[in-house]
Amino acid sequence: MLIDFRYKALDPIRNNVNWILRPLEYVMMTPRNAIEGASEYFTTRGTLDKENQEMKVRQAELSLLANQSEFLLIENQNLRQLMDLQKQTPFKTLPVEILFNPPNPISQRIVINRGSNDGLKLGNPIANDAGILGQVVRIYDHSAEVSLLEDRDFAVPVQVARNGLRAAVFGTGRGNPLELRYLPVASDLEVGDVLITSGIDGVYPPGFAVAVISRIERNADKNSSNVLCVPVAAVNRYRQALALLYDPQYDAKPSVVNKSGSSGPGVMSPGRRQTRERGMQ
């Protein structure tokens, strides 16, 4: 146990055991899938009609937004070029399916049906249509385990969507609300503010909803405030989610320094963004 906790040396064993276990798990998932399939099959025509209507309205709204967003995207790119800012890195998405959540009293996790063979990497964020769900913490060949936002000391750098105030959201354990830590009393927060990822950590792409502030306790004596939030993405609602394959180290175009062919320790692999060397300078 200690070896696993400290060194992660037993992951190959785990992978092999998983290789045996996974078919059994798939077998045991069939009753649930059959029940869900049956209940979906027997939905009435009325509900389908209603759903269809809602979908149409939603699609109209989204296509309108999409048209606008393309315009905004081009404008944003132009402005960024004018201002000589770095380009925002695009990210790819990979549709995943949530298989089950393993019983575990300490932490809440989910197992998804994509693994390292599908291009998933350790640390990739997982999101659904509402917002960020969690992050890949252990990866197998054909499946991966995702740790959820509410896991203990799970941190996500966020900013308040209303005013751009940056902070970090921390998980406080299974069943407890998320916490926004290290913020002074006077910070401009309100109940109902949406927190979106700020993207400064290079793990989460910016602009994804994470949580909504549910309660604020301002403590003037200690100049600190307890801010509790609720994650926006519910785990148990849908079985589908998206893995965001995002690596901000890779830029759209290779940097100028690399093109000129200058040698030395500063040169990195082509396409890599030029960053300052680590250590003393």
Added chain:
Amino acid sequence: MIDFQSGYILRPVNPLFIYFSLLGALLLNLLPIGNYGWIPDWLIICIVFWNIHQHRFVGVIIAFTLGLLMDVHNSDLLGLHAFSYSLVAYLAISWHRRIIALNVFTQALHLLPIFLLVSLFPVLTHWILSGEIYWWALTGSVQAVIEALLWPLATRILLAPQRRPIDVDHNRPI
């Protein structure tokens, strides 16, 4: 073997039935029900049952192997269930002579601490490794109580093949 509940002599056990029941319990544990603390751990009931009744077939090694499988399924630290299952198997085997002669409900009471140990072992390990106790997870003791309540049922089901009479003679029952 003597069935202490009824006083009859039991038929010899079929090893295939033992392994089949263990596999069944493992599959029940793999059911994707969700992450609820109270769902009983079918596998440990089955392991402890066979440890007490047939400790020559199911011992610490089988308990360890099945625990390893549960570790991978539950995404726990590798060895958490393996260690707690084998510890409990050892306890059950060393107590089996005492426990087997008792009434079924008294047996359940005796086995409650064993099930509690399995349920609370992850919390204790987490406490030792990270130094903070996770109080919410102590509700796992409900699981142990449910497992103990299921013990009479498990005895009934798992001993049923051995309780079949060899040749039924209604005129002269034994």
